[in-house]
Amino acid sequence: MDDVIAIDGLAFRYPGAAEPTLKGVDLRIRRGDFTAVIGGNGSGKTTLCKAFNGLVPHFWSGEFEGRVDVDGIDTLDATVAALSHRVGYVYQDFGNQLVRPSVRDDVAFGPVNFGLADHRERSEAAMRLLGIDHLAKRYVWELSGGQQHLTALAGVLAMDPAVIVVDEPVAELDPARAEETYRMLKRVNEERGTTIVVIEHHAEFIARYARSVVLMSDGRVRWHLPVREALARRAELAVHGIPAPQIIAAAAELTPGAPVPLTVAEAAQCIRDAGLAPGPRPPQPEAPAPGPVIARLTGVTHGYKDVRGKVSTVLDAVDLAFREGERIALVGSNGAGKSTLLRLLTGLNVPRKGTVEVDGTDTRTVKPARLADRVCYLYQHPEQMFLNDSVRQEIAMFPEQRRRPDAAAVVDDVLERLRLTDFADRDGRTLSGGQQRRTTLGIGLAMAPALLLLDEPTASLDTATRNDVIAMLAALAERIRCVVVATHDMQLVAEWATRVLVLGEARVLADTTPAGLFDDAALCERVNLVPPQINVLGRELGIHPPPLSVAEFTAAFAPALAGGR
Amino acid sequence: MARRQRDVLSVEWVKLELLRTAYATRGGLFAGFDPRVVVGWYAVFAVAPWLTHNITVLAALFAVAAVAVALCRVGPLVLGLFAFGLVTETAYLFAVAWFFDGDLHTVAALVTLSLKLGVVALASMAAFVSLDPEKLSDALVSMKAPPLLSFGVSYGYRMLPIIMDEFHTIVDGHRLRSAPLERRGILAWRVPVHIGSTLVRSFYPMMLNTAKRTRTTVEALETRGFTFAGESAKGRDIRLAYLRLRMRDLALALVTVVLIAGAFIIGELAPVFARDF
Structure with missing residues (x-):
């Protein structure tokens, strides 16, 4: 098996911290995978990802134990500079990652610093791949959030790393822009075979884009599973603050035991296959009369x-x-x-x-x-x-x-x-x-x-x-x-x-x-x-007006469930 | 009095003016020249005034620098601040000279100093308004300035819009949440005190918010090879490959030399010295 990241017994404690942030992490990520790292606040997700590019322990020096191999290199022996050819990192506050005034200059910053002769081709190719080549001459502070995010990603991509880590893309972007970022990551993953690791709270994005899921809790990796298996463990996810996507919750209520649906179309098919049809919705309560x-x-x-x-x-x-x-x-x-x-x-x-x-x-x-x-x-x-x-x-x-x-x-x-x-x-x-x-x-x-x-x-x-x-x-x-x-x-x-x-x-x-x-x-x-998603699913199955919550959705099927079984 | 939307003399306007100035969005005379020559041009005008006491020479240099400022399309904010400084300085000189029983001699001696400072100020406005931050930092790198300095310059420009945004937000926060003035006081003395104390109280949150943002920047610099570039010359050569001296750059250097020489020749022909009064 070709593992791009291999971690054995990694433990790390920040200087001055009472507790270690990572406690005995073992993890393998395969080359070309699209992995989501999930876990509650303070579970060590970000620290783990910073161990990939050597910021832990070279930049954040602390007590480091175990072994981290990235693309065949032991990170303890390599410098951050050497590792940056192999791992790229896009921060949650990506705007602060842009250090040069114009987009083209910023994208080329890494390749130029490392004296790569083909820096121009690299940065142009990265911008083209992400569809931001028309922004090349703009100043970074003129850009919208979504464009800044893609610029930061392009700067990382220009180094042509084996692994790209993206820290919570949805946090600072509106859903339409986040969707765009995910589409681009998928494209990079497919066209260049780059391994993508995202830290993500939103199960909907995980369901649609990731192929495997790593659950972190309390400084340890709980499990690393294919996405369908991972999302089927609804109760466990909810305990760690990651409620399952609405469609999975709805499908679990209506068709328990069926395979977990990852998209709206799959969920609709699954419910139709079970022979369930929605009944008429109860009349909606009247809106109160408007006040002054x-x-x-x-x-x-x-x-x-x-x-x-x-x-x-x-x-x-x-x-x-x-x-x-x-x-x-x-x-x-x-x-x-x-x-x-x-x-x-x-x-x-x-x-x-x-x-x-x-x-x-x-x-x-x-x-x-x-x-x-x-x-x-x-x-x-x-x-x-x-x-x-x-x-x-x-x-x-x-x-x-x-x-x-x-x-x-x-x-x-x-x-x-x-x-x-x-x-x-x-x-x-x-x-x-x-x-x-x-x-x-x-x-x-x-x-x-x-x-x-x-x-x-x-x-x-x-x-x-x-x-x-x-x-x-x-x-x-x-x-x-x-x-x-x-x-x-x-x-x-x-x-x-x-x-x-x-x-x-x-x-x-x-x-x-x-x-x-x-x-x-x-x-x-x-x-x-x-x-x-629940609303789209409701519309797909002909519920009118479409439901606004999972409870409203399942209520529409109450007659079918009562009569059918 | 009814309030209305103001496009000038508001925080928003100051922000835009500073950005226009820093990023040379208005174009202007020096935008098309090699940045090294522009920095050189500035250096000459920064040094020349200190080599003479001759008011004629200084006046000629002042005129040249003023023409350069006009050609460089310096914005109203910077120009306004300069004019304000010049006018208050002049008024102050006369007041001081009169108060201390001085005569025209005293005034002339003080005017010499003002002129020198004026020339340097005008020249720096002209040069830096037409240079965008990338060109300026590249010019510094090519003149073998320490990498930290040249990077500091370009990063300083990068921080400017961020700091301005933070400042604007915090001032708005004070406008919304602190209590309005009940009385304005005699000659409205409470108004400047109120504004002043708001500005002082805005400083700490602004710097703290800005500093928190730079933590990511420092990590990003490390992973993007900034430290590495400091130790290897290859990146530097690539970055500067586009800098080339062309005919127009030589012409600019030549014109500068002629104008400076001209100023000194006029001064020789019709000298006015402060000590001659």
Whole structure:
């Protein structure tokens, strides 16, 4: 067997850490494989992958035991530079991996540093393979997230390594871009025979692209199995924070014992083969009557000047009203104006034309700091909201500076409700992703706004933390009159929202409900939305309106199951 | 007063202006020349003013540098800062001279220094506004600057948009979450104090957020052979292969020499010295 990575008894402890991060790892990865490494936060996934390219133990020196062979070389004897011809690494925060000003220069950085005479051909070939050759002259900071990710990948690919490691591509990209990255990785894997290792939380991507799965937990490899076998172990995956894809969960309920489906088509076939057909869906509950208007946009036109002096129109003559009791999801591809709309509602920007009114106040007439008594805006990256030295200070900042009478009590209550009391005196920047997100929710809650705006609240969270945040958003409803979320996360839209606004082409393309959105395939296609798999499966099997959750899906089959067996 | 969208004199505008300046997006006189010659041109104008006390020579050099700035399409932000500096400096000189019982002599002596600094400032604006970071770092590498310096220059440019973004976000955070001013005070003295304290308080989070991002960068540099390139000459040769001196570069050098010589000749013919007053 030709193993490109062979690890025996690897143990590693970071200097100063009490516990070793890796404890006796044995692993073989075959040349040309497409492997997903999964496991909860802190299970040692990233450290393991950094052992492949020698960053562990050459860059991060610590206690290292065992043997790691990569492409026939013992990493302990080789330098990081020598290993970088064999292993490429694309980081989760890939933007910081780009070190040169322009795309072409950055892609060629590795080959040029190593003095490879064919550096030009290598970088051109890498850019062509990934379909970014038209971006060669652009500056890296001009690129969108997806383009930056492909640039980082091209820089790695130009070295023509035997193994490419990609750390959580979905975390910072919207699903359509992540899909693109996976398609490119598949192409690289097939055309060049490069071994691909991805660290991934999203079982849907694993099901569709990976061939084998490594489960890490507590510094050890639990198992390394072919993808179908791995995903069949649903209970074990759920324990490690990786719920199975919706279609697998649904198939397991309807056709227990059948082989695990990896795609929607397979799942549909599997259910049809079992002779199951959906019954009519129970009538949907009536939507509650809309409450009074909290915020209103009238004829709003806005845009920005770019670095070359051109004004782009992001929103063009938009009319909207946000009402009390609504949970609104703003969706649309990157650059469709979601963040612009949120910034206009905060008063940070005022529209070039038209008016924005919040709680009856024209945003032009007051400063954003005054408007903040009624509106709260939470950024996509929690770290960017941290202005103080501790979680308690962050949450107390607003009520204390405004001398709200019950400030101290409010802060304690918020810390308690969001389970932050234990971290109250720590610096927010040192917390985990989920804790940081809870802290920003706490900041919002302590401001007690009428209108709460959130930008991508579930991005870059693992599935368990994500569900936690969705539950918390639902719990906020009793305190806050209207919540608006800008998101790419269609599962969040399906499970949480009561109203969906689809932005695109500088307009509101649709103002509908989650069910209405996912029922309109043409619209989803037009704005690059990928509906949740369970919804696609439901549509495929003729359930109308298509279900928004696994529970709704299986409920539709209840009559068939009761009568059939 | 109703607020409206501002395209100039806002944080966004400062950000765009700095990017335009750093990345030479406006083109300009020196964009088409070999970067080594442009750096040389700058070096000459940075040194020449210090070799003379002759106000005529300095004025001539100042005029040449000013024309170069005009041809290089320097943006309004940098130019505005320079003009602001020049005007306040002049006002300050007269005030100081008058206060300390000085005469025209004192003013002239101080004007000499201002002119020297002005020439150097104008020349650096002209040179660096037309050089994009890649060219500048390549020029430094080819002139045998230490690799860390040349890389530092190019990475500094890379960091600029990141730092600006972090700064913008944090200032917006303060605008939203800190309490607004209740009273503006006499002559609105509280306003600058408020802005100043916000800026100071933004500094630590900004640097920390930026520093956290660089951890990945440092690892990436290691795996992408940056250290290796420091020890081997091959990469350097490949990187610099495109640098070639052409006729127009020689012409630029020649014109520079003629203009500098011209300035000194005019100074010889009609000298004005500070000590002659």
